[in-house]
Amino acid sequence: MPAAPLRETRIAHIGIAVDSLEAILPFYRDLLGMPEVPLGDSDGARITGLAAGDALVELLQPERADSPIGKFLAKRGPGIHHICFKVDDLDGTLARCLDAGHRLIDQVPRLGAEGKRIAFLHPASTAGVLIELTEY
Ligand code: CO
Helix, strand or coil: CCCCCCCCCEEEEEEEECCCHHHHHHHHHHHCCCCEEECCCECCEEEEEEEECCEEEEEEEECCCCCHHHHHHHHHCCEEEEEEEEECCHHHHHHHHHHCCCCECCCCCEECCCCCEEEEECHHHCCCCCEEEEEC
């Protein structure tokens, strides 16, 4: 059995692919009252964060059609793109997922939009959901 994590796994953010940040931002910010959180661009997408307690909604608008979000929008249309969990031990969690047969998109963690290390798991081995892991 792996050692029990020191901190519980939580939702870090939910990534939503959108055609236009400007068009949907008033819904979350003004109607739902979620404060805007400045975030850098990442993976060819402009990102606007909105706080829901400890978690964020990240609105992802592609800057290029050939970016991951651009391809997702072309194929599936706007909608939930991925869910990000923050885990106590990112490297250990990735190693356990790999050992258990899950497909990793990122074999090695890289820097995400929030300035923390992240890694994606392939949806083929996670019930169709693109999962991003990050650390505290
Ligand atoms: Co993300």
